[in-house]
Amino acid sequence: MRAGMCEHLSSLQRPRSHALTPSSLGCEECLQSGDAWVQLRLCMTCGHVGCCDSSPNKHATRHFHATRHPVAKAFEPGEDWAWCYVDEELVEAIPAFPAESPRTHYAAHPRGFPSP
Numbered sequence: 001m002r003a004g005m006c007e008h009l010s011s012l013q014r015p016r017s018h019a020l021t022p023s024s025l026g027c028e029e030c031l032q033s034g035d036a037w038v039q040l041r042l043c044m045t046c047g048h049v050g051c052c053d054s055s056p057n058k059h060a061t062r063h064f065h066a067t068r069h070p071v072a073k074a075f076e077p078g079e080d081w082a083w084c085y086v087d088e089e090l091v092e093a094i095p096a097f098p099a100e101s102p103r104t105h106y107a108a109h110p111r112g113f114p115s116p
């Protein structure tokens with residue numbers, strides 16, 4: 001990792017006044033299409049929740065390409081690392097409000113897959 005941190009990630013190290021509201025408790029697009037995901041990412045610009053690059057649809061990365069919102073944070077229990085798509089830089093943790101760090105993994109319930 002480089003010594004300096006990019007402007008997007010360093011701005012997120014400073015205290016923020018408002019928590020983001022996650023757009024959904026699961027990947028927004030996959031919930032609509034009935035697809036599965038592996039892990040979730042939270043857009044630190046607008047609160048969009050999308051699936052990670054290990055998921056078939058990679059909606060978090062697609063959200064970046066569609067919106068140019070630079071940073072996504074892990075939206076998984078105990079994970080507060082953040083990734084800047086613009087600079088391809090990772091920080092191990094950014095300060096997060098409770099609403100931005102789920103206590104549980106939101107699992108996919110794809111079509112045809114029995115819900116518990």
Ligand SMILES: [Zn+2]
Nearest residue numbers: 006008084087
């Ligand atoms: Zn950046």
Ligand SMILES: [Zn+2]
Nearest residue numbers: 027030051059
């Ligand atoms: Zn997805």
Ligand SMILES: [Zn+2]
Nearest residue numbers: 043046048069
């Ligand atoms: Zn966004």
